[in-house]
Amino acid sequence: MAAIASLQAIHLKFGRRGSIRCGIAEPSGEPAPVGQKTRYNDGLAERVFMGLFARKMDKFGGSKKKNEIKEKGVWDYDYESFVEVSKRVMQGRSRSQQQEVVREVLLSMLPPGAPEQFRKLFPPTKWAAEFNAALTVPFFHWLVGPSQVIEVEVNGVKQRSGVRIKKCRYLENSGCVGMCVNMCKIPTQDFFTNEFGLPLTMNPNFDDMSCEMIYGQVPPSFEDDPATKQPCLADICSIANPSSPICPKLQA
Numbered sequence: 001m002a003a004i005a006s007l008q009a010i011h012l013k014f015g016r017r018g019s020i021r022c023g024i025a026e027p028s029g030e031p032a033p034v035g036q037k038t039r040y041n042d043g044l045a046e047r048v049f050m051g052l053f054a055r056k057m058d059k060f061g062g063s064k065k066k067n068e069i070k071e072k073g074v075w076d077y078d079y080e081s082f083v084e085v086s087k088r089v090m091q092g093r094s095r096s097q098q099q100e101v102v103r104e105v106l107l108s109m110l111p112p113g114a115p116e117q118f119r120k121l122f123p124p125t126k127w128a129a130e131f132n133a134a135l136t137v138p139f140f141h142w143l144v145g146p147s148q149v150i151e152v153e154v155n156g157v158k159q160r161s162g163v164r165i166k167k168c169r170y171l172e173n174s175g176c177v178g179m180c181v182n183m184c185k186i187p188t189q190d191f192f193t194n195e196f197g198l199p200l201t202m203n204p205n206f207d208d209m210s211c212e213m214i215y216g217q218v219p220p221s222f223e224d225d226p227a228t229k230q231p232c233l234a235d236i237c238s239i240a241n242p243s244s245p246i247c248p249k250l251q252a
Helices: 003-017 044-058 066-070 079-090 095-109 114-121 126-139 169-174 177-196
Strands: 147-154 157-165 200-204 211-215
Touching (some): 079 095, 114 177, 126 157, 147 211
Antiparallel strands (some): 157 211
């Protein structure tokens, strides 16, 4: 999810003292097959980050469950409630409004001047792209599920700045193409490319729920992006419109 952009900066400091650990609770140690929901073991640190983002996003999500949220600490949230807040934010907003909400939340999570500092530390070089790809794998397992660094080609140069997410936890739990594109893919790409100055392209695969992140690659325009032409995942999305050739949330 777009949370990667702000947590990337947060973890540059946090990672010096310790690391975030969580694991898949499946016997195989791998994500469950498509059609089955993967079980995770989330620790206190993961729940805190989920809660931090959920509380920030909730002010945009209407009045539903407002009293309940006020009574909970950030550590009381689980991944399902984190996704539920995202769904409430999505409702009643156009795609551009959804993306702007995520941008505002990301900026609010960062200390003043963080984007400028990121640009100084990580100018758009092969090294910066590879470093951020390597950082994504261990620090964001809890957010997107297991992933691995892969070799990709950027502007004719082969480099290890790609990340393959085996089965995206956010897409798996939301089941919504529109949430994937409007509240994860597009805002994360835009945040890295425009705020941090490090191009990023994300290519979700809606057939097997995997995703490929390519640091250093300029993302395509919304109109030219294949992900924006996808129909609803009618079998798993509670608000799907099976008769529409493109997810309605990608058209508004």
